[in-house]
Amino acid sequence: MKNAIEYPPGPKDVFPYSTAWKFLRDPLNTLNTISQNYGDISYFKFGKLNVYFLNHPNYIEDVLVANHKNFIKSRGLQVSKRLLGSGLLTSEGEYHDKQRQLIQPTFYPNRIRSYAEIMVKKTLNLCHNWKEGTELDIQKEMTHLTLEIICKAVLGYDIKPEDDQIGDSLLTCMNYFNRLLMPFGELIEKIPILSINKGFKTAKENLDAIVFKMINEHRIKLEKNENKENDLLFTLLKSQYDTVEGIQMSDQQLRDEVMTIFLAGYETTANALTWTFYLLSEHPAIDIRLEKEIYSVIDNKLNVSFDDIQKLEYTTKVLTESMRLYPPAWALGRQAINDCKIGKYFIPSGSIILMSQYVMHRNPLYFPEPDAFFPDRWTDEFKKNLPRFSYFPFGGGIRSCVGEPFAWMETILIIAIIDRLWKMNSVSSNKVILKPLATLRPKYGMRLKITRRS
Numbered sequence: 001m002k003n004a005i006e007y008p009p010g011p012k013d014v015f016p017y018s019t020a021w022k023f024l025r026d027p028l029n030t031l032n033t034i035s036q037n038y039g040d041i042s043y044f045k046f047g048k049l050n051v052y053f054l055n056h057p058n059y060i061e062d063v064l065v066a067n068h069k070n071f072i073k074s075r076g077l078q079v080s081k082r083l084l085g086s087g088l089l090t091s092e093g094e095y096h097d098k099q100r101q102l103i104q105p106t107f108y109p110n111r112i113r114s115y116a117e118i119m120v121k122k123t124l125n126l127c128h129n130w131k132e133g134t135e136l137d138i139q140k141e142m143t144h145l146t147l148e149i150i151c152k153a154v155l156g157y158d159i160k161p162e163d164d165q166i167g168d169s170l171l172t173c174m175n176y177f178n179r180l181l182m183p184f185g186e187l188i189e190k191i192p193i194l195s196i197n198k199g200f201k202t203a204k205e206n207l208d209a210i211v212f213k214m215i216n217e218h219r220i221k222l223e224k225n226e227n228k229e230n231d232l233l234f235t236l237l238k239s240q241y242d243t244v245e246g247i248q249m250s251d252q253q254l255r256d257e258v259m260t261i262f263l264a265g266y267e268t269t270a271n272a273l274t275w276t277f278y279l280l281s282e283h284p285a286i287d288i289r290l291e292k293e294i295y296s297v298i299d300n301k302l303n304v305s306f307d308d309i310q311k312l313e314y315t316t317k318v319l320t321e322s323m324r325l326y327p328p329a330w331a332l333g334r335q336a337i338n339d340c341k342i343g344k345y346f347i348p349s350g351s352i353i354l355m356s357q358y359v360m361h362r363n364p365l366y367f368p369e370p371d372a373f374f375p376d377r378w379t380d381e382f383k384k385n386l387p388r389f390s391y392f393p394f395g396g397g398i399r400s401c402v403g404e405p406f407a408w409m410e411t412i413l414i415i416a417i418i419d420r421l422w423k424m425n426s427v428s429s430n431k432v433i434l435k436p437l438a439t440l441r442p443k444y445g446m447r448l449k450i451t452r453r454s
Protein backbone atom coordinates (compact mmCIF):
# COMPACT_ATOMS: atom_id res chain seq x y z
CA MET A 1 0.00 0.00 0.00
CA LYS A 2 3.03 2.25 -0.62
CA ASN A 3 1.02 4.65 -2.78
CA ALA A 4 -1.29 5.44 0.12
CA ILE A 5 1.52 6.91 2.22
CA GLU A 6 1.29 10.66 2.66
CA TYR A 7 4.80 12.11 2.71
CA PRO A 8 5.66 15.47 4.28
CA PRO A 9 6.58 18.26 1.87
CA GLY A 10 10.17 18.42 0.67
CA PRO A 11 12.53 19.04 -2.23
CA LYS A 12 11.87 17.01 -5.37
CA ASP A 13 14.83 15.77 -7.37
CA VAL A 14 15.00 17.34 -10.83
CA PHE A 15 17.84 14.95 -11.63
CA PRO A 16 18.34 11.66 -9.83
CA TYR A 17 20.22 12.18 -6.55
CA SER A 18 20.28 15.99 -6.87
CA THR A 19 19.16 16.61 -3.25
CA ALA A 20 21.52 13.90 -2.04
CA TRP A 21 24.47 15.56 -3.78
CA LYS A 22 23.56 19.02 -2.51
CA PHE A 23 23.30 17.57 0.95
CA LEU A 24 26.67 15.83 0.79
CA ARG A 25 28.40 18.91 -0.60
CA ASP A 26 26.92 21.42 1.83
CA PRO A 27 24.78 19.79 4.53
CA LEU A 28 24.33 22.89 6.69
CA ASN A 29 22.97 25.15 3.98
CA THR A 30 20.95 22.36 2.40
CA LEU A 31 19.24 21.52 5.70
CA ASN A 32 18.74 25.20 6.49
CA THR A 33 17.07 25.83 3.15
CA ILE A 34 14.89 22.72 3.48
CA SER A 35 13.75 23.82 6.94
CA GLN A 36 12.94 27.33 5.71
CA ASN A 37 11.04 26.06 2.68
CA TYR A 38 9.20 23.10 4.18
CA GLY A 39 8.87 23.75 7.93
CA ASP A 40 8.57 21.40 10.89
CA ILE A 41 8.92 18.09 9.11
CA SER A 42 10.16 17.51 5.60
CA TYR A 43 11.01 14.57 3.44
CA PHE A 44 13.51 13.77 0.74
CA LYS A 45 14.91 10.73 -1.00
CA PHE A 46 18.53 9.76 -0.70
CA GLY A 47 18.95 6.99 -3.23
CA LYS A 48 16.48 4.39 -2.06
CA LEU A 49 16.34 5.73 1.48
CA ASN A 50 13.47 7.77 2.90
CA VAL A 51 14.88 10.70 4.89
CA TYR A 52 12.71 12.70 7.31
CA PHE A 53 14.14 15.95 8.58
CA LEU A 54 12.62 17.16 11.86
CA ASN A 55 12.59 20.80 12.69
CA HIS A 56 10.17 21.06 15.58
CA PRO A 57 11.20 20.59 19.26
CA ASN A 58 8.21 18.31 19.98
CA TYR A 59 9.03 15.95 17.11
CA ILE A 60 12.66 15.79 18.21
CA GLU A 61 11.52 15.01 21.75
CA ASP A 62 9.31 12.23 20.37
CA VAL A 63 12.29 10.55 18.71
CA LEU A 64 14.93 11.09 21.41
CA VAL A 65 12.78 10.63 24.50
CA ALA A 66 9.15 9.48 24.21
CA ASN A 67 9.62 6.85 21.48
CA HIS A 68 13.38 6.36 21.68
CA LYS A 69 13.01 2.55 21.72
CA ASN A 70 11.74 2.69 18.15
CA PHE A 71 14.99 4.16 16.84
CA ILE A 72 18.56 3.03 16.54
CA LYS A 73 21.64 4.91 15.47
CA SER A 74 22.17 4.60 11.75
CA ARG A 75 24.19 1.79 10.23
CA GLY A 76 27.07 4.14 9.44
CA LEU A 77 27.72 4.54 13.13
CA GLN A 78 27.77 0.79 13.41
CA VAL A 79 30.76 0.88 11.07
CA SER A 80 32.61 2.76 13.78
CA LYS A 81 32.40 -0.41 15.86
CA ARG A 82 35.66 -1.27 14.10
CA LEU A 83 37.34 0.97 16.61
CA LEU A 84 34.83 1.50 19.37
CA GLY A 85 33.50 -2.05 19.66
CA SER A 86 30.35 -1.97 21.79
CA GLY A 87 30.98 1.21 23.78
CA LEU A 88 28.19 3.59 24.80
CA LEU A 89 28.18 5.46 21.53
CA THR A 90 27.71 2.42 19.32
CA SER A 91 25.78 -0.13 21.39
CA GLU A 92 21.99 -0.43 21.33
CA GLY A 93 19.02 -1.58 23.39
CA GLU A 94 19.28 -3.35 26.71
CA TYR A 95 23.04 -3.76 26.50
CA HIS A 96 23.50 0.00 26.02
CA ASP A 97 21.11 0.88 28.86
CA LYS A 98 22.91 -1.44 31.30
CA GLN A 99 26.32 -0.06 30.40
CA ARG A 100 24.94 3.46 30.68
CA GLN A 101 23.64 2.69 34.20
CA LEU A 102 27.10 1.53 35.15
CA ILE A 103 29.00 4.42 33.58
CA GLN A 104 26.76 7.43 34.18
CA PRO A 105 27.55 7.70 37.92
CA THR A 106 31.26 8.00 37.11
CA PHE A 107 30.39 11.36 35.51
CA TYR A 108 28.39 12.75 38.44
CA PRO A 109 29.77 16.17 39.49
CA ASN A 110 31.03 14.89 42.86
CA ARG A 111 33.04 12.17 41.09
CA ILE A 112 34.54 14.40 38.40
CA ARG A 113 35.32 17.47 40.51
CA SER A 114 38.84 16.21 41.14
CA TYR A 115 39.56 16.44 37.39
CA ALA A 116 39.33 20.25 37.69
CA GLU A 117 42.90 20.20 38.95
CA ILE A 118 44.10 18.35 35.85
CA MET A 119 42.19 20.75 33.60
CA VAL A 120 43.65 23.83 35.28
CA LYS A 121 47.19 22.45 35.32
CA LYS A 122 47.22 21.36 31.68
CA THR A 123 45.73 24.70 30.56
CA LEU A 124 48.32 26.68 32.50
CA ASN A 125 51.12 24.54 31.01
CA LEU A 126 49.85 25.32 27.54
CA CYS A 127 49.47 29.07 28.13
CA HIS A 128 52.91 29.21 29.69
CA ASN A 129 54.50 28.31 26.35
CA TRP A 130 52.62 30.91 24.33
CA LYS A 131 54.52 33.98 23.12
CA GLU A 132 53.22 37.56 23.08
CA GLY A 133 51.88 38.72 19.73
CA THR A 134 52.05 35.36 17.94
CA GLU A 135 49.42 34.03 15.60
CA LEU A 136 48.24 30.60 16.70
CA ASP A 137 45.99 28.00 15.19
CA ILE A 138 43.68 27.92 18.19
CA GLN A 139 41.87 24.83 16.94
CA LYS A 140 45.12 22.88 16.97
CA GLU A 141 46.03 24.21 20.42
CA MET A 142 42.61 23.31 21.83
CA THR A 143 42.67 19.85 20.26
CA HIS A 144 46.02 19.07 21.90
CA LEU A 145 44.87 20.50 25.21
CA THR A 146 41.63 18.52 25.37
CA LEU A 147 43.46 15.39 24.22
CA GLU A 148 45.99 15.80 27.06
CA ILE A 149 43.17 16.34 29.55
CA ILE A 150 41.14 13.33 28.45
CA CYS A 151 44.21 11.04 28.53
CA LYS A 152 45.13 12.18 32.02
CA ALA A 153 41.56 12.12 33.33
CA VAL A 154 40.67 8.73 31.85
CA LEU A 155 43.92 6.77 32.08
CA GLY A 156 46.09 8.87 34.36
CA TYR A 157 48.47 9.09 31.40
CA ASP A 158 50.56 12.19 30.55
CA ILE A 159 50.98 12.66 26.82
CA LYS A 160 54.55 13.47 25.97
CA PRO A 161 55.00 16.52 23.75
CA GLU A 162 57.07 14.65 21.18
CA ASP A 163 56.70 11.17 19.75
CA ASP A 164 53.54 10.21 21.50
CA GLN A 165 51.81 7.04 20.40
CA ILE A 166 48.52 7.64 22.18
CA GLY A 167 48.14 11.22 20.97
CA ASP A 168 49.14 10.44 17.38
CA SER A 169 47.03 7.28 17.18
CA LEU A 170 43.97 9.02 18.59
CA LEU A 171 44.34 11.84 16.09
CA THR A 172 44.65 9.31 13.23
CA CYS A 173 41.53 7.47 14.42
CA MET A 174 39.60 10.71 14.88
CA ASN A 175 40.41 11.77 11.33
CA TYR A 176 39.20 8.40 10.08
CA PHE A 177 36.06 8.52 12.16
CA ASN A 178 35.31 12.07 11.27
CA ARG A 179 33.75 10.62 8.16
CA LEU A 180 32.22 7.47 9.58
CA LEU A 181 30.87 9.11 12.72
CA MET A 182 28.89 11.71 10.82
CA PRO A 183 25.37 11.76 12.25
CA PHE A 184 23.94 10.06 9.21
CA GLY A 185 26.67 7.58 8.45
CA GLU A 186 24.01 5.56 6.68
CA LEU A 187 24.21 8.12 3.88
CA ILE A 188 27.92 8.70 4.12
CA GLU A 189 28.64 5.01 3.66
CA LYS A 190 27.93 5.60 0.00
CA ILE A 191 31.09 7.71 -0.36
CA PRO A 192 34.31 5.88 -1.17
CA ILE A 193 36.47 6.12 1.89
CA LEU A 194 39.32 3.85 0.98
CA SER A 195 41.99 6.54 1.09
CA ILE A 196 41.27 7.28 4.73
CA ASN A 197 41.69 3.63 5.73
CA LYS A 198 45.42 4.26 5.58
CA GLY A 199 47.07 4.36 8.95
CA PHE A 200 43.89 3.46 10.83
CA LYS A 201 44.79 -0.21 11.32
CA THR A 202 48.18 0.55 12.85
CA ALA A 203 46.76 3.35 14.99
CA LYS A 204 44.05 1.03 16.32
CA GLU A 205 46.59 -1.70 17.12
CA ASN A 206 48.73 0.84 19.01
CA LEU A 207 45.78 2.11 21.00
CA ASP A 208 44.53 -1.39 21.79
CA ALA A 209 47.92 -2.44 23.09
CA ILE A 210 48.22 0.66 25.31
CA VAL A 211 44.67 0.57 26.64
CA PHE A 212 44.76 -3.18 27.48
CA LYS A 213 48.10 -2.66 29.22
CA MET A 214 46.67 0.23 31.24
CA ILE A 215 43.57 -1.81 32.18
CA ASN A 216 45.80 -4.59 33.41
CA GLU A 217 48.02 -2.24 35.42
CA HIS A 218 45.02 -0.46 36.91
CA ARG A 219 43.40 -3.77 37.92
CA ILE A 220 46.59 -4.93 39.65
CA LYS A 221 46.97 -1.60 41.49
CA LEU A 222 43.36 -1.71 42.58
CA GLU A 223 43.65 -5.26 43.86
CA LYS A 224 46.78 -4.32 45.83
CA ASN A 225 45.08 -1.15 47.06
CA GLU A 226 47.76 0.93 45.40
CA ASN A 227 45.45 3.21 43.45
CA LYS A 228 46.70 6.64 44.47
CA GLU A 229 45.38 8.45 41.41
CA ASN A 230 41.72 8.96 40.81
CA ASP A 231 41.40 8.56 37.07
CA LEU A 232 38.21 7.47 35.34
CA LEU A 233 39.48 3.98 34.61
CA PHE A 234 39.92 3.39 38.35
CA THR A 235 36.40 4.74 38.94
CA LEU A 236 35.02 2.43 36.26
CA LEU A 237 36.87 -0.56 37.68
CA LYS A 238 35.68 0.23 41.20
CA SER A 239 32.10 0.81 40.08
CA GLN A 240 31.94 -2.73 38.76
CA TYR A 241 32.68 -4.09 42.18
CA ASP A 242 30.13 -1.72 43.74
CA THR A 243 27.15 -2.94 41.71
CA VAL A 244 24.60 -4.93 43.67
CA GLU A 245 24.12 -7.44 40.87
CA GLY A 246 27.88 -7.86 40.76
CA ILE A 247 27.96 -7.12 37.02
CA GLN A 248 31.56 -7.08 35.93
CA MET A 249 32.82 -5.49 32.79
CA SER A 250 35.26 -7.65 30.91
CA ASP A 251 38.56 -6.15 29.75
CA GLN A 252 37.11 -5.97 26.25
CA GLN A 253 34.09 -4.01 27.49
CA LEU A 254 36.29 -1.68 29.49
CA ARG A 255 38.49 -1.15 26.47
CA ASP A 256 35.45 -0.32 24.32
CA GLU A 257 34.14 2.21 26.85
CA VAL A 258 37.53 3.84 27.37
CA MET A 259 38.06 4.14 23.61
CA THR A 260 34.55 5.60 23.21
CA ILE A 261 35.10 8.19 25.93
CA PHE A 262 38.41 9.17 24.29
CA LEU A 263 36.87 9.59 20.87
CA ALA A 264 33.68 11.30 22.05
CA GLY A 265 35.39 13.46 24.62
CA TYR A 266 38.03 15.63 23.09
CA GLU A 267 37.26 16.94 19.62
CA THR A 268 33.79 18.07 20.69
CA THR A 269 35.17 20.17 23.55
CA ALA A 270 38.08 21.42 21.41
CA ASN A 271 35.62 22.72 18.84
CA ALA A 272 33.36 24.33 21.46
CA LEU A 273 36.43 26.19 22.75
CA THR A 274 37.69 27.14 19.29
CA TRP A 275 34.35 28.67 18.29
CA THR A 276 34.08 30.50 21.62
CA PHE A 277 37.50 32.12 21.23
CA TYR A 278 36.67 33.01 17.64
CA LEU A 279 33.43 34.71 18.73
CA LEU A 280 35.24 36.58 21.50
CA SER A 281 37.85 37.83 19.03
CA GLU A 282 35.03 39.16 16.85
CA HIS A 283 33.11 40.79 19.73
CA PRO A 284 35.50 42.87 21.85
CA ALA A 285 32.72 44.41 23.99
CA ILE A 286 31.60 40.94 25.09
CA ASP A 287 35.21 39.98 25.73
CA ILE A 288 35.63 43.02 28.02
CA ARG A 289 32.59 41.98 30.08
CA LEU A 290 33.86 38.44 30.26
CA GLU A 291 37.31 39.59 31.35
CA LYS A 292 35.70 41.68 34.13
CA GLU A 293 33.83 38.68 35.50
CA ILE A 294 36.84 36.42 35.28
CA TYR A 295 39.08 38.96 37.09
CA SER A 296 36.53 39.13 39.90
CA VAL A 297 36.63 35.34 40.34
CA ILE A 298 40.24 34.37 39.57
CA ASP A 299 43.06 36.20 41.35
CA ASN A 300 46.49 36.83 39.88
CA LYS A 301 47.86 33.69 41.56
CA LEU A 302 45.46 31.85 39.25
CA ASN A 303 43.87 29.84 42.01
CA VAL A 304 40.81 28.37 40.43
CA SER A 305 38.85 25.25 41.32
CA PHE A 306 35.64 23.36 40.68
CA ASP A 307 33.74 25.57 43.18
CA ASP A 308 34.51 28.71 41.16
CA ILE A 309 32.56 27.45 38.16
CA GLN A 310 29.16 28.46 39.56
CA LYS A 311 30.47 32.01 40.06
CA LEU A 312 31.34 32.27 36.37
CA GLU A 313 27.80 33.12 35.28
CA TYR A 314 28.58 35.31 32.30
CA THR A 315 31.23 32.82 31.14
CA THR A 316 28.55 30.14 31.16
CA LYS A 317 26.25 32.37 29.10
CA VAL A 318 29.04 33.03 26.59
CA LEU A 319 29.65 29.30 26.19
CA THR A 320 25.92 28.51 25.96
CA GLU A 321 25.50 31.09 23.22
CA SER A 322 28.62 29.89 21.42
CA MET A 323 27.26 26.31 21.34
CA ARG A 324 23.98 27.69 20.04
CA LEU A 325 25.65 29.27 17.02
CA TYR A 326 28.29 26.58 16.54
CA PRO A 327 27.04 23.35 18.13
CA PRO A 328 29.98 20.89 18.07
CA ALA A 329 27.46 18.06 17.47
CA TRP A 330 25.60 19.76 14.65
CA ALA A 331 23.12 16.99 13.73
CA LEU A 332 21.84 13.66 15.00
CA GLY A 333 20.69 10.72 12.94
CA ARG A 334 18.43 7.80 13.78
CA GLN A 335 16.80 4.94 11.91
CA ALA A 336 13.24 3.74 12.59
CA ILE A 337 13.16 0.03 13.42
CA ASN A 338 9.35 -0.23 13.22
CA ASP A 339 6.69 1.73 11.37
CA CYS A 340 5.65 4.70 13.47
CA LYS A 341 4.07 8.14 13.38
CA ILE A 342 5.64 11.57 13.75
CA GLY A 343 3.04 14.33 13.88
CA LYS A 344 0.38 13.27 11.38
CA TYR A 345 2.84 11.42 9.18
CA PHE A 346 3.31 7.67 8.90
CA ILE A 347 7.03 6.78 8.95
CA PRO A 348 7.91 3.40 7.42
CA SER A 349 10.47 1.24 9.22
CA GLY A 350 14.00 1.71 7.89
CA SER A 351 13.50 5.46 7.37
CA ILE A 352 16.30 7.81 8.37
CA ILE A 353 15.45 10.62 10.78
CA LEU A 354 17.62 13.74 10.81
CA MET A 355 17.61 16.41 13.52
CA SER A 356 20.02 19.31 13.36
CA GLN A 357 21.14 21.39 16.31
CA TYR A 358 22.74 23.82 13.87
CA VAL A 359 19.42 24.47 12.13
CA MET A 360 17.18 24.39 15.21
CA HIS A 361 19.48 26.69 17.22
CA ARG A 362 19.11 29.35 14.52
CA ASN A 363 15.33 29.21 14.36
CA PRO A 364 14.07 32.82 14.82
CA LEU A 365 10.90 31.52 16.45
CA TYR A 366 12.92 30.55 19.53
CA PHE A 367 15.99 32.77 19.14
CA PRO A 368 15.24 36.33 18.01
CA GLU A 369 18.04 37.69 15.82
CA PRO A 370 19.31 34.15 15.52
CA ASP A 371 22.64 34.99 13.85
CA ALA A 372 23.68 37.49 16.53
CA PHE A 373 26.14 36.46 19.25
CA PHE A 374 24.17 37.66 22.26
CA PRO A 375 25.07 35.85 25.53
CA ASP A 376 22.68 38.09 27.49
CA ARG A 377 19.70 36.35 25.94
CA TRP A 378 20.27 33.44 28.35
CA THR A 379 18.31 34.85 31.30
CA ASP A 380 16.48 32.46 33.64
CA GLU A 381 13.20 33.70 32.22
CA PHE A 382 14.34 33.03 28.64
CA LYS A 383 15.49 29.50 29.54
CA LYS A 384 12.22 28.77 31.33
CA ASN A 385 10.19 29.64 28.24
CA LEU A 386 12.35 27.78 25.76
CA PRO A 387 10.93 24.44 24.51
CA ARG A 388 13.21 21.63 25.67
CA PHE A 389 14.46 20.55 22.25
CA SER A 390 14.95 23.97 20.69
CA TYR A 391 18.43 23.94 22.25
CA PHE A 392 20.07 20.52 22.53
CA PRO A 393 23.86 20.65 22.06
CA PHE A 394 24.21 17.48 24.15
CA GLY A 395 21.31 15.57 22.59
CA GLY A 396 18.64 14.19 24.90
CA GLY A 397 17.05 11.13 26.47
CA ILE A 398 18.83 7.87 27.22
CA ARG A 399 21.42 8.56 24.48
CA SER A 400 22.25 12.09 25.60
CA CYS A 401 25.88 12.97 26.22
CA VAL A 402 27.09 11.09 29.28
CA GLY A 403 30.12 13.40 29.44
CA GLU A 404 28.06 16.61 29.63
CA PRO A 405 29.06 17.57 33.21
CA PHE A 406 32.72 16.89 32.32
CA ALA A 407 32.39 19.01 29.17
CA TRP A 408 30.87 22.02 30.96
CA MET A 409 33.47 21.90 33.69
CA GLU A 410 36.35 21.57 31.26
CA THR A 411 35.26 24.25 28.78
CA ILE A 412 34.37 26.83 31.45
CA LEU A 413 37.65 26.35 33.30
CA ILE A 414 39.70 26.55 30.10
CA ILE A 415 37.88 29.68 28.85
CA ALA A 416 38.30 31.35 32.24
CA ILE A 417 42.02 30.62 32.55
CA ILE A 418 42.92 31.48 28.98
CA ASP A 419 40.79 34.62 28.95
CA ARG A 420 42.33 35.69 32.31
CA LEU A 421 45.81 35.59 30.76
CA TRP A 422 45.40 36.17 27.03
CA LYS A 423 43.27 38.22 24.70
CA MET A 424 42.31 36.65 21.38
CA ASN A 425 42.48 39.04 18.44
CA SER A 426 41.07 38.44 15.00
CA VAL A 427 43.48 38.13 12.08
CA SER A 428 42.43 39.50 8.70
CA SER A 429 43.82 36.51 6.79
CA ASN A 430 41.82 34.06 8.94
CA LYS A 431 39.43 32.30 6.59
CA VAL A 432 36.49 30.91 8.55
CA ILE A 433 34.60 28.21 6.68
CA LEU A 434 32.44 25.66 8.47
CA LYS A 435 33.33 22.02 8.02
CA PRO A 436 30.60 19.75 9.36
CA LEU A 437 32.18 16.33 9.86
CA ALA A 438 31.60 14.22 12.97
CA THR A 439 31.81 17.57 14.75
CA LEU A 440 31.45 21.11 13.47
CA ARG A 441 34.96 22.39 12.95
CA PRO A 442 36.56 25.27 11.06
CA LYS A 443 37.78 23.97 7.70
CA TYR A 444 41.11 25.82 7.69
CA GLY A 445 41.76 25.87 11.43
CA MET A 446 41.36 29.08 13.42
CA ARG A 447 44.19 31.62 13.26
CA LEU A 448 44.03 34.16 16.08
CA LYS A 449 46.65 36.57 17.43
CA ILE A 450 47.25 36.40 21.15
CA THR A 451 48.20 39.37 23.33
CA ARG A 452 48.88 39.21 27.04
CA ARG A 453 46.35 40.83 29.38
CA SER A 454 47.92 43.70 31.26
Ligand code: HEM
Pocket residue numbers: 073088089090100260261264265266268269272327328329332333392393394395396398399400401402403404406407
Ligand atom coordinates in the same frame (compact mmCIF):
# COMPACT_ATOMS: atom_id res chain seq x y z
C1 HEM B 1 31.06 20.29 24.20
C2 HEM B 1 31.34 19.00 24.28
C3 HEM B 1 30.42 17.88 23.89
C4 HEM B 1 29.30 17.88 23.11
C5 HEM B 1 28.68 19.06 22.38
C6 HEM B 1 28.80 16.53 23.09
C7 HEM B 1 27.65 16.13 22.42
C8 HEM B 1 27.13 14.85 22.45
C9 HEM B 1 25.90 14.46 21.84
C10 HEM B 1 24.96 15.37 21.05
C11 HEM B 1 25.71 13.14 22.09
C12 HEM B 1 24.50 12.30 21.67
C13 HEM B 1 24.69 11.66 20.30
C14 HEM B 1 23.41 11.01 19.79
O1 HEM B 1 22.36 11.09 20.41
O2 HEM B 1 23.48 10.39 18.71
C15 HEM B 1 26.85 12.68 22.85
C16 HEM B 1 27.01 11.39 23.29
C17 HEM B 1 28.10 10.96 24.03
N1 HEM B 1 29.12 11.77 24.54
FE1 HEM B 1 29.32 13.77 24.27
N2 HEM B 1 29.62 15.73 23.85
C18 HEM B 1 30.61 16.51 24.37
C19 HEM B 1 31.62 16.11 25.22
C20 HEM B 1 31.78 14.84 25.71
C21 HEM B 1 32.79 14.44 26.68
C22 HEM B 1 33.79 15.39 27.32
C23 HEM B 1 32.66 13.08 26.85
C24 HEM B 1 33.44 12.16 27.76
C25 HEM B 1 34.33 12.54 28.63
C26 HEM B 1 31.56 12.65 26.02
C27 HEM B 1 31.12 11.35 25.92
C28 HEM B 1 29.99 10.95 25.23
C29 HEM B 1 29.52 9.57 25.17
C30 HEM B 1 30.20 8.36 25.81
C31 HEM B 1 28.34 9.59 24.43
C32 HEM B 1 27.43 8.38 24.12
C33 HEM B 1 26.34 8.32 25.18
C34 HEM B 1 25.32 7.23 24.97
O3 HEM B 1 24.94 6.93 23.83
O4 HEM B 1 24.88 6.66 26.00
N3 HEM B 1 31.05 13.72 25.34
N4 HEM B 1 27.69 13.75 23.06
